[in-house]
Amino acid sequence: MDEKIIFAGFGGQGIMSMGLIMSYAGMMDGKNVSWLPSYGPEMRGGTANCHVTISDEPVGSPIINEATIVVAMNRPSLERFEKDLVAGGILLINSSLIDIGPQRSDIEVYRIPANDIANQMGNLKIANSIMVGALMSLKNIVSEDAVVNAFKKVFEGKEKLIPINIQAYNRGKESINSQFAVK
Amino acid sequence: MAKVLMKGNEALAEAAIQAGCRHYFGYPITPQNEVTAYMAKRMPKVGGVFLQAESEVSAINMVYGAGGAGARVLITSSSPGISLMQEGISYIAGAEIPCVIANVMRGGPGLGGIQPSQSDYFQSTKGGGHGDYKLIVLAPSTIQEMADLVQQAFDIADKYRNPVMILGDGMLGQMMEPVDFDNIKKGENHIEEKTWATTGMGTRKKKNIINSLELDPQMLEKHNIELFKKYEKASKEEVRYEMTNCEDAEIILVAYGTIARVAKNVIELAKRENINVGLIRPISLWPFPVEPFEKTVNYVKRYLSIEMSMGQMVEDVKLAVNGRKPVYFYGRAGGMVPEPAAILEEIRKISGGAK
Amino acid sequence: MAVVFQKTKGLTDVPFHYCPGCTHGIVHRLVAEVMEELGVLDKAIGVAPVGCAVFAYEYFNCDMQEAAHGRAPAVATGIKRVHPDRVVFTYQGDGDLAAIGTAETVHAAARGENITVVFINNAIYGMTGGQMAPTSLIGQETLTTPYGRKPGNNGYPVKMCEMLSTLDGASYIERVSVYDVKHVLQAKKAIKNAFTAQINKKGFSMIEVLSSCPTNWGLSPNEALKWIKDKMEPYYPLGVYKNTLEEVKQNG
Numbered sequence: 120m121d122e123k124i125i126f127a128g129f130g131g132q133g134i135m136s137m138g139l140i141m142s143y144a145g146m147m148d149g150k151n152v153s154w155l156p157s158y159g160p161e162m163r164g165g166t167a168n169c170h171v172t173i174s175d176e177p178v179g180s181p182i183i184n185e186a187t188i189v190v191a192m193n194r195p196s197l198e199r200f201e202k203d204l205v206a207g208g209i210l211l212i213n214s215s216l217i218d219i220g221p222q223r224s225d226i227e228v229y230r231i232p233a234n235d236i237a238n239q240m241g242n243l244k245i246a247n248s249i250m251v252g253a254l255m256s257l258k259n260i261v262s263e264d265a266v267v268n269a270f271k272k273v274f275e276g277k278e279k280l281i282p283i284n285i286q287a288y289n290r291g292k293e294s295i296n297s298q299f300a301v302k
Numbered sequence: 303m304a305k306v307l308m309k310g311n312e313a314l315a316e317a318a319i320q321a322g323c324r325h326y327f328g329y330p331i332t333p334q335n336e337v338t339a340y341m342a343k344r345m346p347k348v349g350g351v352f353l354q355a356e357s358e359v360s361a362i363n364m365v366y367g368a369g370g371a372g373a374r375v376l377i378t379s380s381s382p383g384i385s386l387m388q389e390g391i392s393y394i395a396g397a398e399i400p401c402v403i404a405n406v407m408r409g410g411p412g413l414g415g416i417q418p419s420q421s422d423y424f425q426s427t428k429g430g431g432h433g434d435y436k437l438i439v440l441a442p443s444t445i446q447e448m449a450d451l452v453q454q455a456f457d458i459a460d461k462y463r464n465p466v467m468i469l470g471d472g473m474l475g476q477m478m479e480p481v482d483f484d485n486i487k488k489g490e491n492h493i494e495e496k497t498w499a500t501t502g503m504g505t506r507k508k509k510n511i512i513n514s515l516e517l518d519p520q521m522l523e524k525h526n527i528e529l530f531k532k533y534e535k536a537s538k539e540e541v542r543y544e545m546t547n548c549e550d551a552e553i554i555l556v557a558y559g560t561i562a563r564v565a566k567n568v569i570e571l572a573k574r575e576n577i578n579v580g581l582i583r584p585i586s587l588w589p590f591p592v593e594p595f596e597k598t599v600n601y602v603k604r605y606l607s608i609e610m611s612m613g614q615m616v617e618d619v620k621l622a623v624n625g626r627k628p629v630y631f632y633g634r635a636g637g638m639v640p641e642p643a644a645i646l647e648e649i650r651k652i653s654g655g656a657k
Numbered sequence: 658m659a660v661v662f663q664k665t666k667g668l669t670d671v672p673f674h675y676c677p678g679c680t681h682g683i684v685h686r687l688v689a690e691v692m693e694e695l696g697v698l699d700k701a702i703g704v705a706p707v708g709c710a711v712f713a714y715e716y717f718n719c720d721m722q723e724a725a726h727g728r729a730p731a732v733a734t735g736i737k738r739v740h741p742d743r744v745v746f747t748y749q750g751d752g753d754l755a756a757i758g759t760a761e762t763v764h765a766a767a768r769g770e771n772i773t774v775v776f777i778n779n780a781i782y783g784m785t786g787g788q789m790a791p792t793s794l795i796g797q798e799t800l801t802t803p804y805g806r807k808p809g810n811n812g813y814p815v816k817m818c819e820m821l822s823t824l825d826g827a828s829y830i831e832r833v834s835v836y837d838v839k840h841v842l843q844a845k846k847a848i849k850n851a852f853t854a855q856i857n858k859k860g861f862s863m864i865e866v867l868s869s870c871p872t873n874w875g876l877s878p879n880e881a882l883k884w885i886k887d888k889m890e891p892y893y894p895l896g897v898y899k900n901t902l903e904e905v906k907q908n909g
Contacts, residue, residue, distance in 0.1 A: 139307070139478075146307055146480045154307070154478035158333055158416070179567035180560075181477050184641050272307075325739060351738045355731070356764035363728035363761070367735025370722050371702065375735075393725050500720035500736065502700035502743040509669075511714050513723040 120150070120175050122260050123183040125200050127168035128192025128213070133247035136273055137190065138169035140251055143269035144261035145173035153181040166195055173260055188258070190250055191217065192233070201226075211253055213246065229253065231294050237287065245287035252291020305480040310470060311336035313445045313481045314378065314404055315344065317452035320483055322493055323374040323402070324350035327364040329357060329383060332416045333472035334406035337378040358383040362390030362403075369399040370512035372499030374456055378404040380472070381422050382413060384430075391465060392431030395529075396514030400459035402452065403437075404468040406475040409637040417637025418472035418560055423614035426469050427588040434526050436533045438466045438540055439587040441558040445479035451585070458540060460494060462532055469587060471610065473560045473639065542585035545594050551580030553649055554598055556607045556619050558584045560639065565608060567642040568649070577649060587615070595622040602627060604652060608645055609633040628652075667693040671715045678871040678878025680835045681709060681777065685716055687835075687845045688748065688775055691852055692719065697744040702736050704729040708750035709783040717748075727758025730765035733772045744855060746773040752782045755791040755815045762817070769826030769860035773851045776817060776863055779870040780889060787873030791815040794892055799873070814892060818865050822898035828859035830899035834867040834890065836882040843895075850900075859902055867893055 126137045138154050145152040155170040170183040186204050190211045191197035197210075197217055204210060206225045215234030231253045233246040248270075255266060267285060274281045308316070315337045318326070326341040338354065345352035355361035358379055369375045379387065384405045394401060405426065409419040426439045438458055442448040448470065455466040500510050516522040547569050548554055557565040562583040572579040580602070582594045595605075604627055607616035616631040623629050632648040634640045667689025675681045692698050698719050705713035707726035714721035724732040729747035737745045754762050754776050765772065781799055782788040788801040792814050796805040806814075818832045829851050833844035844866055851862035867889045869881035876884055 142478060143307055146305060152307070152478075152480060155473065156476055158472070158476050177566075178479070178563070179570075180564040180639070180642065181473065181479075182564075182639055182641075184643070325735075327735065353734070353738060356760055360728070360731040360734075360761050360764065363725060363731035364735035364738070366724070366728070367704070367722060367732035367737075368739045369735070370732075371736040371739040373739040389725055390728070397723070500702045500722055501740060502702055503720055504699050509718065510720045511723070512721070513714055515711060515723055 120173065120260075122173045122188065122258075123186050124171045124173070124188040124190065125168060125183055125186045125203060126171065126190045126192075127166065127196030127200050129195075130167050132167070132192045133244065134167040134192060135169055137247045137251055138171045139273050140266065140269045141171050141173065141261065143272045144265035147265040147268055148261050150174060150261070151176060151178050153178040155181040166193075166199075168196065168200070188254065190254060192246070192250065193217065194219065197221065209257060211250060213250065215246075229257065229295065231291065233291070236290055236294060240283070240287060240290065242283060245284055248284040248287035249291035249294065252288040253295045255288075256292040256295040305482045307478050308445060308481050309336050309476060309478050310445045310448050310474040311406065311476070312340050313449045314452050314468065314470070314475075315340035316483065317449035318376045318402065318456070319344055319348055319350070321374070321453040321456045323376045323456060324348065325368045325373045325375045326351070327353050327355050327361040327368070327375070327377055329355050329361050329379065331380045331383045333408060333418075333475050334378050334380045334404070336475065337404070337406075358386035359390065362387035362394070365401050366390055366394050366397070366399060369394065369401040370397065370500055372496040372501055374460075374493065375401045376404070377401065378406065380406045380408045381410050381419070384422065384425070388425075388431035391437070392433050392435060393514050394465050395431070395435035395437065396433060397512050398463040398529075399465070399512065400463050401465050402455045402459055402468065403465055404452070404470060407469065407471040409635065415637045416472060418474070418610060418639060419635065419637055420471060420559060420561065420610040421612070421614065421635060422469070423587065423609070423611060426467050427590070427618070435529060436464075436536070436588055438462065438464060438536055438589070439469050440466065440542065441469045441585060441587050442474065443559050443562045443583065445474070445477065446481050447585075448474060449481050449483060450485065460496075462536055463498075464532065464536070469559065471560050472637070537589035540586055541589050541591045541593065543591035543594050544583040544585060545597075546581040546583070547578070548580035548582065548594070548598055551578050551598070552603045553577065553653065554580040554582055554602050554605050555645070556582045556584070556605055556615065557609070558587060558615065561608055561610050564640060564642055564645065568645045571642050571646050572649060575646075577653070579649060584615070590618045590622065592622045595619075599623060599626050604628045604630060606630045606632060606649065606652060608640065610639060611635055665689045665693050667698055667718050668716055669718045673716065674712060675709065676872040678869065678881055679709070680779075680866075680868040683835045683841060684775065684777060684844070684866050684868065685713065687841070687848050688746070689717060691845060691849045692744070695849070695852055695856065697852070697856070700742070701744045701746065702740065704733045704736070704745070704747040706747070706749040706753040708753045710748050710750060710777065711784065713748050727753050727756070728761055729753065729758065730761040730770065730772070730774065734765055734768070734770050737770060737772050741771070744773075744852065746775060746852070748775045749777065750783070751776070751778045751780065751790040751792040755817050763821070763824070766821045766824045766827045766861040766863070769828070771855055771858055771860055772862075773855045774861070774863040775848065776865040777868045778817075778865050778889075778893065779868040780814075781870050781873045783870050783873055792893075794888060816893065818863070818898040821863060827861045827863070827899050828901045829854040829862035831897045832865040832867065832893060832895050834885055834895060836867070836869070836885040854902065857902070865893070867895070
């Protein structure tokens with residue numbers, strides 16, 4: 120296995136946490152992982168992204184030039200990272216905030232109205248966990264146990280947020296199963 | 303202890319604490335701010351001292367004082383801050399004070415940028431400050447190696463009474479990877495008593511002096527010669543490097559730190575095109591490892607030094623190869639990290655169209 | 658035979674290199690005597706400057722570090738943070754403390770760093786041959802102000818005691834001189850107060866000593882002492898600028 124995932128959105132959408140959850144889960148499953156954030160002015164309200172590699176082999180460059188998965192949480196992210204997907208790669212679009220489609224036709228595209236679902240659940244901040252759930256239902260990158268433990272790790276010190284995020288994660292999984300994804 | 307997921311900057315800080323470092327002096331600068339934040343949080347919990355100085359100039363001189371007083375001391379910064387410290391580093395080397403200095407490099411010159419770079423290679427390995435001195439320079443390329451080398455750095459610093467530099471970059475500082483701290487020797491057990499340190503005389507008969515001044519040229523030359531004996535010993539005993547896929551390589555890449563990771567991707571890409579590419583990864587940048595070049599120079603066709611700079615380490619590669627085989631350079635600067643495909647393209651180019 | 662005078666144990670037998678009439682020797686002895694009287698020689702760690710007193714590490718009979726120019730308070734900070742129970746002092750000139758090392762001085766004071774600074778103000782750079790110091794007086798002729806120090810070009814002399822006494826971290830700040838016996842005795846009291854403040858863990862202490870530099874002032878030793886009194890003292894008034902502790906005063 121060699122998954123190269125780019126999570127992207129704007130500051131405050133929990134982009135870094137999405138990457139961390141997958142990285143922790145990968146590590147707990149005994150995989151080689153790396154997590155590389157964008158840093159600098161970008162983190163202060165602008166766009167944010169992180170590159171996550173989960174692999175059976177030691178990780179070479181943590182920079183992802185050929186992503187197997189891109190999770191785009193807002194429109195600039197889609198526009199910026201769509202081109203980095205390999206042919207046949209998976210693109211997850213937060214359709215609540217992105218009203219355009221991808222340019223490419225050689226990739227698998229799934230639209231998840233993450234912000235709408237999050238709003239329904241009464242907490243906009245869990246849109247990221249919804250997307251992680253959607254991603255996991257598409258591809259079993261890491262084990263279910265590891266994801267749950269990763270949530271506990273990422274929310275260390277903010278334990279009261281764990282249940283709602285795991286709930287969101289499960290809703291995200293369902294969102295894919297009640298398929299409105301288009302190819 | 304199980305593996306933990308940590309940023310390079312955090313692993314650096316934690317490794318130092320686990321190696322017995324209880325004194326850290328610093329000044330905020332991106333992209334190494336996680337070190338200061340981590341130390342501010344952790345040091346009080348382990349009975350140590352974190353002090354945010356008024357400048358890098360002051361911070362390095364606090365290191366001079368604390369190291370001279372016998373403590374295991376760490377200081378970290380990024381390129382412009384390290385430039386400010388050069389005076390202090392020269393004094394520390396002259397006065398033979400052990401300490402560990404980490405440079406989480408960013409692009410320059412001047413204020414430059416904040417993205418990862420390797421453009422302080424010359425500054426780190428060729429002097430930086432004034433006078434005849436050497437730093438022992440270690441360059442990790444993974445977060446685990448960051449933790450391991452930081453620990454070794456404290457021992458090496460004590461062994462030679464010399465500053466040791468950890469040369470990382472913004473990417474290594476910011477990225478996370480799993481780290482296992484179990485292999486790190488616990489500092490308290492192996493720190494030898496520093497009989498030369500200024501601890502207050504107590505019952506000691508002779509006063510200790512930490513000093514780099516010697517006005518008598520004959521005596522200063524003697525001091526220079528003594529220092530270089532020490533460096534000569536280090537250049538034999540502290541050489542560290544890694545060789546990957548070099549056995550039948552026609553082209554050998556030479557790369558350290560972050561870009562050595564990219565180079566490993568290049569090896570795989572090249573295999574698909576039936577180009578046999580190897581990698582020499584210097585881990586100690588000073589002493590620069592000559593041995594892997596001796597081992598390969600007879601059969602390899604060419605070397606390609608790849609760096610996140612306009613070409614610095616390539617000069618040491620040329621010295622090591624000494625004209626016996628062609629040495630090429632490819633680099634990106636200013637915070638750009640070369641993509642594997644671009645390096646592969648360069649390999650094709652220098653191979654003269656060879657497949 | 659009764660011993661009526663004895664050299665302090667606080668100084669080594671290394672002969673001073675100072676010029677005839679220079680007051681560094683007096684202040685060295687005062688600092689050494691104070692440390693001996695307070696019984697802290699075995700736990701004192703001194704920091705020497707760059708400037709005329711650069712060899713102070715040879716003279717004081719305790720552990721010493723030689724700092725880079727202006728960095729003594731930072732070096733002392735490092736030492737003190739490693740050994741908080743030791744007595745740590747710096748001995749610095751005006752160029753070292755009030756020009757190149759101003760930031761280190763001010764911030765050591767602002768942190769309330771529990772060290773003692775002995776500041777020799779002789780209004781000139783001695784070691785380099787008589788250039789303008791940050792404390793050179795208006796009109797004072799030096800190698801680099803051959804027509805006299807002019808405010809329009811060189812600005813005004815720096816008053817360190819006044820400046821530092823505004824900082825909450827400073828515990829004891831006093832300006833003294835050594836131009837006659839009475840003032841030498843007063844200077845010793847002040848230095849003792851400063852060290853006592855440190856021993857009592859009260860924070861940063863500094864004693865500024867108006868001193869002479871006959872060689873670079875171009876005066877005889879006697880004339881130089883008179884110059885301190887007549888020229889320097891009016892601009893740099895003597896006295897206690899900060900004393901957070903009555904008990905410190907009484908210890909003197």
